[in-house]
Each structure stands twice: as C-alpha cells, then as structure tokens.
C-alpha cells in the first residue's frame with residue numbers, strides 16, 4: 094500500500110505542475126475499483142487513456158483530464174483489472190464452435206440428443222449436421238453416444254458430433270454408409286473404429302479413424318475461416334479477454350488475421366504460434382514477425398511431444414495405473430532437433446505440448462541440449478522464454494529443471510478441475526502428487542502463463558480464475574488426494590492471466606498491469622474477483638472490455 098501511495102503522490106505533483114496543459118484523454122473511466130495488478134490492493138479511482146496508452150491512473154482526478162472530447166464512463170465502483178489474456182486458446186476453433194452446433198456443457202446424453210434434434214429441424218434434407226463439444230464423463234448415462242441414437246431422428250441427414258477433446262467423433266449410419274465403413278473395415282494406424290460385441294461399428298471413430306470420413310465433410314473455405322476468427326474474437330471480448338495466444342496455425346490463418354486487422358476488426362490482441370512442419374520452416378526462414386502495435390505478433394512455433402491423459406496418449410515414465418501402456422510420443426527427434434537449433438538462432442520461441450512426466454522430461458532434455466549447443470556456437474539469445482504447453486505431470490527433479498533452464502510452464506487450470514474425475518485412476522495416488530503442480534512451480538520462482546485450451550475447455554476467464562484458486566470442479570467437488578495445497582492465491586491467479594502471459598509473449602514492458610505508459614487494455618467485471626466467496630466468482634459478469642484504449646465490448 095505504501096508503494097502505491099507514493100506513486101499517486103508523484104502523479105499528483107506532476108499533474109499539478111502541468112495543470113494548464115490539457116491531457117486530451119479520449120477515454121476516461123471514473124469511479125472504478127482499480128486492481129493495477131502490481132499488488133493485491135485496490136482503490137477507487139480513475140483511469141484515462143489517449144490513443145492506445147494509459148495516461149493517468151490514480152484516485153485524485155486532475156482538472157485537465159476533461160478538457161477534450163473524451164468519452165467518460167462512470168463505473169459506479171465496478172472492478173477494473175489489467176486486460177485478461179488467454180495464453181493458450183485455439184481462436185479459430187472457438188469461432189467454429191460458436192458457428193456450428195455447440196454441445197459443450199450439456200449434462201446428459203438425452204439432452205445432448207435433444208439439442209441435436211432441434212438443430213436438425215432448422216436444416217434442409219441432406220445438409221450435414223456438424224456439432225462439437227460433447228463430453229460423456231459428466232453424463233449420468235455414462236456411455237458414448239452411438240449411431241443408433243442418432244438414426245432415431247436423423248436417418249437421412251449425415252451427422253458428425255466431435256467429442257470436446259477432439260480425439261473422437263460419433264457419426265450416424267448415413268455417414269458410415271457414405272464412408273463405406275462396415276464390420277469388415279479394419280482399424281487404421283493410430284486409431285480405431287469402435288465395434289459392438291457382434292463386430293458392428295457403433296458409430297464412434299477414435300483418433301486416426303476420424304480421417305476415414307474427413308474427405309466427405311463439405312470443405313471449409315477461407316471465407317468460413319474468416320467468419321470463424323471474427324466470431325471467436327467477438328465471443329472472447331464479450332467474456333473480457335483482451336488477448337489470446339494461439340497455439341498453432343498456418344500462414345493462411347495469419348493472412349486472414351491481417352485482413353481482419355486492416356479492416357479494423359481485430360478487437361482482441363493475438364500472439365500467434367505457427368504449427369510445426371511447413372509453417373514452422375517458413376517462420377524459421379523469414380524470422381519473427383513482430384507487430385509494433387502488439388495486435389498480431391508471430392514469433393513462436395507450437396510442437397507436440399505426446400498425447401492427452403484422458404485418452405491415455407500422454408507419455409509416462411511408468412505404465413498407466415489403469416492400462417498396460419506408457420502413452421505415445423508424437424514428435425520425431427531428427428525433425429525436431431534442427432528446428433530447435435534454428436529457432437534459438439533466430440529468436441523464435443518454442444511452445445511444446447507435453448502432458449505426461451516422460452513427455453515433459455524429453456522436452457526438457459531437448460531444450461537443454463539445444464541451449465548448450467547454441468551457447469557453444471554463440472547463438473544463444475539472453476532469454477529465449479521457451480514454453481511447455483500444459484506441463485501437467487512433472488517429476489520433482491524435472492520441476493527444478495524448469496527453473497534451471499528458465500522454461501515457462503503454460504498451464505490451464507480448467508484441465509485440472511476437468512481431469513480430477515479420472516486423473517487419479519490414470520496415475521495412481523503417488524504420481525498424482527506431481528500433477529498440475531502449480532504451487533510447487535511458483536514456490537520455486539517460476540511464473541505460469543495461464544490459458545484455457547478452448548475449445549477443448551469452455552474458455553471462460555471466470556472458470557479459469559475459479560479453478561486456479563479452488564482446484565475444485567464447478568460444483569465444488571474434489572477427490573481425496575487431490576492436493577488442494579497446489580491452489581493459488583487470488584493475486585497469483587490474477588497474475589496468471591495478466592502479467593505472466595505478458596512475459597510469455599515478451600510484452601511485459603507494454604502490458605499486463607495498469608500503469609501510465611502501458612497499453613490501455615482492461616477487463617471490467619461487476620464483482621470483486623479478489624475477495625468474493627469462491628462460488629460467486631462464477632457469477633461475475635463482464636461489463637466492459639477495453640483494448641488499445643477502445644471500448645470493444647459494453648454490456
């Protein structure tokens with residue numbers, strides 16, 4: 094608090110001296126409860142911005158703020174936070190979820206089928222019905238949907254419903270017929286066609302088996318993609334997100350986002366990681382694309398080390414507790430290692446998906462080798478800020494290596510509260526101590542870039558904040574052995590979605606806290622996320638979102 098008073102006093106002195114000069118603010122937010130993000134204190138005060146930047150913040154409003162035609166919004170005590178960033182969100186997928194049939198959050202199979210049936214009634218005969226987001230783990234029926242469930246109301250329209258994790262689809266008989274999938278069809282490499290006891294396909298296609306129908310689904314065009322991006326942005330700013338780190342995509346995506354930017358419709362900042370493979374090689378060749386306005390920076394590559402815990406694809410050091418296997422590795426040493434070396438020499442960040450303790454160890458090994466090699470060749474930039482996306486299961490010795498190698502764990506609190514229903518089965522009570530180890534990592538001095546992984550998860554800042562501080566599911570449930578001591582404080586949760594993602598995108602000098610000279614990005618809610626009872630966090634409403642000094646959403 095003392096530090097804060099000092100800052101205000103300073104501002105007051107300097108503004109009194111310049112009392113005659115108009116500050117020409119163009120946006121003034123008055124009477125707000127301000128959490129600057131520098132500490133966990135708040136105070137009622139005013140923030141003013143001019144152009145893209147904050148020019149005043151404090152509780153003594155100087156006379157010369159109002160001298161130009163500023164837009165003034167009285168916040169009546171509502172709560173202003175630094176702009177919230179989703180450090181791991183698949184923006185285009187979020188948009189497509191909005192545009193297609195969204196099945197996320199429906200709590201039973203029967204209701205899910207009802208929603209699909211109603212959606213079908215708005216379509217023409219023969220139209221494809223594409224939905225995504227169903228998740229059986231919360232359904233009382235506790236089974237996967239089948240072709241026969243769908244055939245009951247849709248014998249003629251092809252239906253494809255993707256599971257929330259993107260690792261399986263259920264289709265109706267019409268689709269199986271179009272794809273020539275029957276009892277005789279063999280499982281493809283890396284996937285399987287679920288069959289009942291008499292060998293008849295049930296309609297569930299897992300992992301690579303989804304490709305068997307890929308060519309049938311009407312192709313999406315560039316226009317579709319653009320619409321999805323726009324829809325994703327619109328949805329995110331409504332929830333209070335001011336920036337998103339997009340983990341993977343193509344140069345075509347970047348060109349669409351540039352077009353959206355040139356049309357003045359990029360209302361959410363985007364920090365873009367290109368996908369491994371051809372896009373990665375193109376970025377490595379041309380070098381980082383850094384936007385001085387911080388709307389669309391491309392300086393990172395997204396890689397994949399292993400799969401996911403739910404589908405037992407995460408690479409573990411020892412066997413799964415409920416399965417005779419250790420998961421899978423996705424990336425290939427001979428392809429990955431040269432890219433890592435090149436990225437270091439070009440100042441390009443790497444963010445690798447790693448879930449299992451083995452997956453995380455191998456990524457740390459390869460990162461470490463690349464750093465040693467680059468240092469030998471004088472190719473080492475001071476702080477590469479390489480990340481590990483998800484970083485879910487990490488042995489204590491590897492947790493220390495995150496510190497030694499200065500790696501940023503990029504984690505999604507909602508994964509922990511979704512996975513708590515099955516993670517103990519997969520890992521057993523011993524290994525669960527190394528899962529989602531937020532507190533351990535922070536106590537060792539690390540920062541955590543907080544994200545949502547939407548559309549795998551819902552992608553709501555309130556859910557992430559709640560999950561980070563409670564580690565319980567949305568009904569307040571947690572299992573025995575679920576290490577509640579790994580929970581975060583409210584202030585740590587705030588940093589996880591504000592200043593820490595700013596560090597992870599090399600932008601902490603210009604964003605992440607509310608300070609004069611920084612970009613005017615604010616998330617404004619009707620509730621005090623820092624003090625209200627846990628369950629109330631989920632009831633908070635976004636009332637205003639400001640990006641670059643512009644009101645992009647107002648309730």
Ligand SMILES: [Zn+2]
Nearest residue numbers: 181183340546
């Ligand atoms: Zn993801």
